[in-house]
Amino acid sequence: MAEKEQQTSFTYGPVPSRRLGMSLGVDIVPPKICTLDCVYCQLGRTTRSSVERADFVDIDAVLAEIRGKIEAGLKADFITLGGSGEPTLNSRLGDLIDGIRRLTDIPVAILTNGTLLYRADVRAECAKADVVAPSLDAGDAATFEAVNRPNRDITIEKLVWGMEQFRKEYSGQIWLEVFLIAGVNTGAEQVERIKGLIERIRPDKVHLNTAVRPPAEPDVVAVPREVLDRIAQQIGGVCEVIGEAPSGPADRHEMRTEADIVSVLKRRPCTIEDICCGLGIARNEAVKYVSRLQQTGAVISERRGGVAYFHIRPDAP
Numbered sequence: 001m002a003e004k005e006q007q008t009s010f011t012y013g014p015v016p017s018r019r020l021g022m023s024l025g026v027d028i029v030p031p032k033i034c035t036l037d038c039v040y041c042q043l044g045r046t047t048r049s050s051v052e053r054a055d056f057v058d059i060d061a062v063l064a065e066i067r068g069k070i071e072a073g074l075k076a077d078f079i080t081l082g083g084s085g086e087p088t089l090n091s092r093l094g095d096l097i098d099g100i101r102r103l104t105d106i107p108v109a110i111l112t113n114g115t116l117l118y119r120a121d122v123r124a125e126c127a128k129a130d131v132v133a134p135s136l137d138a139g140d141a142a143t144f145e146a147v148n149r150p151n152r153d154i155t156i157e158k159l160v161w162g163m164e165q166f167r168k169e170y171s172g173q174i175w176l177e178v179f180l181i182a183g184v185n186t187g188a189e190q191v192e193r194i195k196g197l198i199e200r201i202r203p204d205k206v207h208l209n210t211a212v213r214p215p216a217e218p219d220v221v222a223v224p225r226e227v228l229d230r231i232a233q234q235i236g237g238v239c240e241v242i243g244e245a246p247s248g249p250a251d252r253h254e255m256r257t258e259a260d261i262v263s264v265l266k267r268r269p270c271t272i273e274d275i276c277c278g279l280g281i282a283r284n285e286a287v288k289y290v291s292r293l294q295q296t297g298a299v300i301s302e303r304r305g306g307v308a309y310f311h312i313r314p315d316a317p
Contacts, residue, residue: 009263011027011263012025012083012267015277022076023078028090029083029086032047034046035150035154036148037149037150038147040211042215042216043084051089051115051116051153053090053122063096066103066104070103081129082111082112086116088110088117093110093125094125097129108131112126112135114134116162117159117165118162123165123166131172132170135176135179136176136177136197136201138156139185139191139193139196140193164200167202173205178194179210180210180223181210182223186223191231192234195234203238206240207240208240208241212304214302214309228241262312270311300313
């Protein structure tokens with residue numbers, strides 16, 4: 001059994017999500033343990049590649065933190081299991097979902113790369129969620145290696161087979177994300193191959209995404225909206241381009257601390273507007289906190305598409 005991480009916070013947000021509305025994130029795998037090392041990942045490079053499931057965190061402590069959020073008046077469209085690593089690597093994923101069900105009627109979503117769905121235990125645990133959102137970014141093995149840089153035990157056929165099996169067993173919603181990189185997986189032939197795999201998986205929705213936030217590798221180029229629209233038409237069916245994230249309610253104004261800002265920025269790069277919407281604070285408050293964190297060296301900024309994104313410095317304690 002892996003030694004449990006001594007985290008101080010397992011939840012972040014609610015934050016605005018382009019697919020899930022206002023989402024309370026729940027982090028159950030230490031950064032950044034993953035089965036893949038995707039070139040586009042907003043969390044940077046994978047620090048430990050693994051396919052071994054483990055009891056990484058104290059699930060009772062996670063549930064206690066979620067309970068505290070609910071008792072404080074949590075308003076969220078989803079409680080989303082994702083965060084700093086691949087959530088299906090946590091061997092108590094099913095226990096966590098069962099615990100959340102006892103606390104609230106808020107739907108549960110899992111953001112997963114889908115690579116462990118070839119395992120019957122992972123499929124059974126994921127089936128407890130309302131929405132499972134796996135990924136498919138390639139139509140063949142060579143592109144899969146180039147984009148996703150998988151653990152040596154993971155192949156694209158194993159990935160697709162696992163999702164096929166999950167579709168046969170799962171009555172909930174499967175929302176498949178396809179992340180597109182200009183000049184890498186956007187050619188007509190590659191898109192046709194991806195379309196063929198999608199037809200095998202039979203998801204309820206297909207969401208096309210591209211590099212909006214700063215990626216792990218600086219040469220990852222975003223796909224223009226008109227190209228995304230054209231690819232969505234080529235794939236057809238339930239395929240759509242992910243739109244802008246929703247704004248938070250205008251009347252929200254909550255007391256927040258620097259720790260709340262840090263908790264969000266540890267999991268994803270954010271703009272000032274993201275922080276305001278996600279945490280329900282005024283812009284001047286968000287700017288004050290972020291500026292203070294920049295002065296201490298804990299937070300740095302990076303521009304992407306002319307927009308400033310803030311994130312925790314990789315070597316920050």
